Amino acid sequence: MLLAILSDIHGNREAFEAVLAAARAAGAERFVVLGDIVGYGADSEWCTETARSLAESGAIVLRGNHDDAIGNASVTMNPTATMALEWTRRQLGADARAFLAALPLKAREGDYLFVHADASAPSDWNYVLDASDAGQHLGACEARVSFCGHVHKPALYCTAPGGRVTHFCPVAATPVPLLPQRRWLAVMGAVGQPRDGNPCAAFALYDTGSAELRFLRAAYDIATAAGKIRAAGLPVSLAERLFEGR
Template sequence: MKMALFSDIHANLEALESVLSDARSQGCDQFACLGDIVGYAADPVACLKIVRDLGCPVVRGNHDEGAASESPLEELNPLAQKALLWTREQLSEEQRVWLLGLKLVRRVREFTLVHATLDSPGNWGYVTNCFDATASFSYQTTQVCFYGHTHVPRIFEKCGAVCDVTTEDIVLRRGVQYFVNVGSTGQPRDGDWRAAYAIHDTEAQTLSIRRVAYDIGTTRAKIRAAGLPPSLGRGSF
């Protein structure tokens, strides 16, 4: 089985469509979404429909929660606040209920899905280094856990000590645990504007991070037309 895992779509329809097209061309027949379907860009409803139509496992992200609830947004940056206030006006009550009903952590087959951290998934902490990853490994019961939230693809492994490994293709080793950031589909933050996602080949026991170009011009035009801050269309932060 080949599974495509994507995160942080952030209402970027063009990026999501390109990722799904590329994943299918790579032979992926299963999908999983690690949260933050909405927020930032201008197609929250369309992106929600696509993810829901996939019928795939989904976990809740902080922007999903912010858009679907009436909770204060002071902890988010001003751009995120503006985008979420706009997104709240686009979503139906049924869509809000669906988003809030998503679990924070899910186990799917032999691996785990979470948006942020395993040690406190609802506090929306960031895993950016080995120290952060160690806390999540303490709660990880499967060999592999996939996460997002930082918008930067990264792979941590635990074999005694925790270390940061390459994000190129890797072969899973017996007795080693992996905490894998699949990057961001809709708004990468590593200097590469292309959409990111991961492929997990369960038969070959491999993990790979892929980057896919998309029509960023259309995404930018939609952001401007919606009255959202134009800087949200930069593509990579």
């Protein structure tokens, strides 16, 4: 089965639409959404309803920290994120709020684990930023292959002989065989707010039959997404960063 795995949509309808179209054109048979459907962008309601439709069609959809914060008024973030969070709370209807609140923090299917952040403590929302963090994640899960998001930068880690964790910088569209003698953690980039210097929306395709993973990018209408952010009165920096992928 060909899985399309994506994370950190962050209310960016244009990016979400582009990724869904690209994944379907590539033959994706099932979707996995690793959380942070809302926040930052101007279309969190639409993105939530679309994620719910995917879930109803058999997709795995998880809760990220921004999704979790919608129903938790005590959550605070940096000033820019807090402004976006408060705005998003006012935009979402009761059904969307209930959907986000009910999402699981992780999902295990066979030898695969899906989670938004570090698997050692999913509700603490720790980032996997380097091999040390990846080692903590891998040490806490039994699955041979795991996938997370939260970082907004694609990365790939695996256990080498002796247990040492190795970090790889994935090359877009290049298939990576996830060899069975190693354990793997694939960190998805962001659909709606990339921070790796590439403004195109990030996602990945994983073939469960061949065990090959491809990190991919999809171009989208950034100007429209940014214009909506400005029109909503959200912080201008949230619009400007989309053009630079930062």
